[in-house]
Amino acid sequence: MNFFKAVTTSVPLLEVPAQLWSGLIQNLRNQGAGVRESGAFLLGQKTNSCRVVTRTLPYEQLQADALHDDYVALTAASFAKLWNFCRQEGLSVVADVHTHRFGAGQSLSDRANPMIALTGHIAFIVPRFAQGNVRLQNLGMYVYQGNHRWTAYSGSDVSQFVRLTGDPK
Ligand SMILES: [Zn+2]
Numbered sequence: 356m357n358f359f360k361a362v363t364t365s366v367p368l369l370e371v372p373a374q375l376w377s378g379l380i381q382n383l384r385n386q387g388a389g390v391r392e393s394g395a396f397l398l399g400q401k402t403n404s405c406r407v408v409t410r411t412l413p414y415e416q417l418q419a420d421a422l423h424d425d426y427v428a429l430t431a432a433s434f435a436k437l438w439n440f441c442r443q444e445g446l447s448v449v450a451d452v453h454t455h456r457f458g459a460g461q462s463l464s465d466r467a468n469p470m471i472a473l474t475g476h477i478a479f480i481v482p483r484f485a486q487g488n489v490r491l492q493n494l495g496m497y498v499y500q501g502n503h504r505w506t507a508y509s510g511s512d513v514s515q516f517v518r519l520t521g522d523p524k
Pocket residue numbers: 426453454455461462465
C-alpha cells in the first residue's frame with residue numbers, strides 16, 4: 356500500500372477479482388465481435404484510497420442498442436436504470452470501461468462526455484476491441500478531474516493502480 360501512495364496520492368487503488376476481470380474482458384470481446392465498441396460499468400465499494408469491484412454491468416444489459424461501430428452511448432433512461440440498480444444492490448459505480456478499434460487513447464467525445472462526471476471517476480479504454488491477449492499495461496486509464504479534464508495513465512502505471520485479486524499466480 357505504501358508503494359502505491361509513493362506513486363501518487365490522487366489515484367485510488369482499484370481491486371478487481373481476477374476472475375471477474377477476465378470475464379469482463381471476454382464479454383467486451385464477444386459483444387464487440389471485432390467490429391464494434393462495447394463497454395461496461397464496474398460496480399462495488401469505494402473509499403478515498405481504495406475501490407473494490409464486486410460486479411460488472413455491461414452496457415448491452417442496460418440498453419440493447421448501446422453498442423455502435425465507433426462509439427458507445429447510453430440514454431438518460433439507462434442511467435436511471437443504473438442508479439436504481441446501484442441503490443437496490445448497495446453498490447457504487449467504481450469505474451467504467453469501453454473498447455476502441457485501435458489504440459487506447461481517448462476520443463474527443465470520451466474527453467468531453469465522461470460516463471460519470473464526478474472528480475476522481477476512472478475510465479478505462481481497451482484497445483483492439485479487446486481482441487487477443489489483453490493485459491493491464493495495454494489499457495488506457497483516465498481519471499476525471501472535472502471541467503472535461505482528465506489525467507491519463509498507460510503502460511506499467513495502469514498495472515500499478517489496478518490489482519487483480521485471487522489470482523493463483
Ligand atoms: Zn471511446
